[in-house]
Amino acid sequence: MAQTILLTGGAGYIGSHTYVALKRAGYDVVILDNFSNARKDVPERLELITGDPVKWHRCNILDADAVAQVFASHAISAVVHFAAKKAVGESVRLPLDYIEANCSGLVVLLKAMQAAGVWRLVFSSSATVYAETEALPIAEDAPLSFTSPYAYTKLMGEQILAQVAASDPRWTFGVLRYFNPAGAHASGLIGEDPRDIPNNLMPYIAKVAVGDLPALTIFGNDYPTPDGTGVRDYVHVEDLARGHVLSLNALFAEGIGHTVNLGTGVGYSVLDMLNAYSRACGRDLPRAFGPRRSGDLAAYYGDPRLAESRLGFRVELGLDDMCASSWKWISRRRNMAEE
Numbered sequence: 001m002a003q004t005i006l007l008t009g010g011a012g013y014i015g016s017h018t019y020v021a022l023k024r025a026g027y028d029v030v031i032l033d034n035f036s037n038a039r040k041d042v043p044e045r046l047e048l049i050t051g052d053p054v055k056w057h058r059c060n061i062l063d064a065d066a067v068a069q070v071f072a073s074h075a076i077s078a079v080v081h082f083a084a085k086k087a088v089g090e091s092v093r094l095p096l097d098y099i100e101a102n103c104s105g106l107v108v109l110l111k112a113m114q115a116a117g118v119w120r121l122v123f124s125s126s127a128t129v130y131a132e133t134e135a136l137p138i139a140e141d142a143p144l145s146f147t148s149p150y151a152y153t154k155l156m157g158e159q160i161l162a163q164v165a166a167s168d169p170r171w172t173f174g175v176l177r178y179f180n181p182a183g184a185h186a187s188g189l190i191g192e193d194p195r196d197i198p199n200n201l202m203p204y205i206a207k208v209a210v211g212d213l214p215a216l217t218i219f220g221n222d223y224p225t226p227d228g229t230g231v232r233d234y235v236h237v238e239d240l241a242r243g244h245v246l247s248l249n250a251l252f253a254e255g256i257g258h259t260v261n262l263g264t265g266v267g268y269s270v271l272d273m274l275n276a277y278s279r280a281c282g283r284d285l286p287r288a289f290g291p292r293r294s295g296d297l298a299a300y301y302g303d304p305r306l307a308e309s310r311l312g313f314r315v316e317l318g319l320d321d322m323c324a325s326s327w328k329w330i331s332r333r334r335n336m337a338e339e
Contacts, residue, residue, distance in 0.1 A: 002028040004074050005248065006118075008061060008109065009082030011038035013192045014124065014181055014237060016046060018080060020190075021241035023050045025249075030074050031056035032067070032083065045189045061105035064112065071116040078120035078251065079113060080244055081106070084153070087199055088128070091150035102153035106160055120251045122174040122244055123161060126154040127233065127261065127302055129177060137265055137303035140177070147295075158259070165257060174247035175259040179233035179302060181240050183322035184329035191329030192237075201273055202234070202322065206330045209281045216285065218270050220292035225299055229270035233263045233301035236317035236325070246311040260307035264315050267301035272319060280323040281331070 005022055009015045010031030016038070022029045031043070035058060043054040055074075059066045061083040084102040085091065091098040106123075113121065130138050131145035146152040161173045182202040184191025197213070198204040207213040221228040243262040250258060268276075278285045307313040 002026055003077040003252070004028040004030060006030050006032060006070065006074070006076045006079045007082070008032045008079065009038075009084065009124075011035060011042040011056070012082055013038075014240060015080075015082040016042050016190045017185055017237045017241040018082070018244045019046055019054075020049055020185065021238070021245045022080070022248075023052065025245045027245075027248075029055070030070070030076065032059045032061070032070055034058060034060045034083075037086075039193065042190065049185065049187050049189055062101065062108055064108050067108055067112045068115065071112050071118065076116065076118050078122070078248060079109065079118065080122040080124075080248060081109060082124045083109075084124070086150065088148045088150045089199055091148050091153075095149035098149045098153050099156075102150075103156050103160070106157050110160075110164060119170040120172050120248070121161075122176065122247045122251070123157060124244075125158055125175050125177045125259075126151065127177045127179040127263075129155040129158065132297060132300075134297070136267075136299055137301055138261070139303040140259055140261060140306055171257075172251045172255055173257045174251050175257070176243060176247055176262050177259070177302065178235055178240060178243075178262040179300070180235070181237045182234045183236045183238065183317070183325040185238065186325060186328075188325075188328040188332040191326060191333075193330075193333060201232070201270065202277070202326055205274060205277045205285065206326050208285050209277060209327065210330055214286065216274060216287045217290045218274075218287055219290050219296065221289045222292075223298040225269055227269050227271045230296060231267040231269045231299035231301065234268050234273070234319065234322060235263045235315060236322050238325075239315045239317050242316075243307065243311065243313045246313050250311050258310050260310055260313075261302035261304050262307055262313060263302045263304045264318075265302065265304045267299055268319050273323070276319045276323040277327065279320065280327040
């Protein structure tokens with residue numbers, strides 16, 4: 001009988017793709033989501049992709065009674081935890097909301113797991129837990145720090161898990177750090193769909209491509225990089241979803257926790273991304289150059305070698321795949337009725 005995985009935040013961008021990957025890997029999956037940052041029709045779309053009915057609960061991760069009821073309703077074997085607030089800029093304005101949702105929500109979940117006798121969890125962390133550095137690529141033993149309340153909550157989450165793991169050997173945690181998920185599912189049925197002006201590069205370019213935004217402003221073209229624009233770590237969301245499955249598999253197989261980066265290990269520049277998206281949509285996208293932003297680094301990307309040795313993780317999809325799938329998703333969305 002297939003093991004049942006609770007997927008918190010499973011209707012969101014990365015969560016929905018991880019749902020598909022978990023189902024493909026043979027797991028039974030239950031989604032917990034309050035749909036505050038997810039389209040309400042995601043379960044229907046996931047059913048179209050997988051061909052199976054979707055089990056889901058509309059539930060706030062801070063509602064301890066409701067979370068406990070989800071565990072009481074299913075024989076859950078492990079949890080993959082995405083349910084959290086994730087906008088860096090918003091976190092600066094609303095730090096208490098982020099600390100409550102991301103840190104208190106994790107504590108509520110861990111208490112429910114403990115009460116239900118569920119001891120395995122894959123945690124969606126972030127490469128924002130690394131201190132700023134020019135030593136690249138960034139390995140897992142690099143110094144840690146934070147520059148925003150969002151990053152603080154991810155670092156605090158990792159520290160909470162470390163303290164909990166030290167308290168009882170039954171706990172095992174897979175901590176996954178990554179920078180910028182990009183792209184969409186090959187079907188074009190699920191993808192990233194920010195309702196406001198996006199904070200991340202690819203969804204911003206996507207909105208330029210469909211005409212929602214006039215042009216991409218590139219902040220700085222005089223960095224010491226191959227084309228003068230900033231270089232960052234992007235990973236296809238389907239590769240990222242597969243990495244969560246591999247992490248979960250390792251927890252079941254080994255009973256030993258791990259902390260690893262998920263990424264390509266190479267980095268792509270702003271112009272790399274813009275030119276690849278222009279190829280995907282079939283036209284040159286408008287751009288303008290502006291001055292550097294204070295605090296921006298020339299390049300920032302992670303070292304994925306530990307994930308390969310520990311989990312067997314290696315990316316299978318590149319920048320053109322990210323852009324082509326994103327364009328398929330957002331152009332399809334433009335032709336569908338909005339809620």
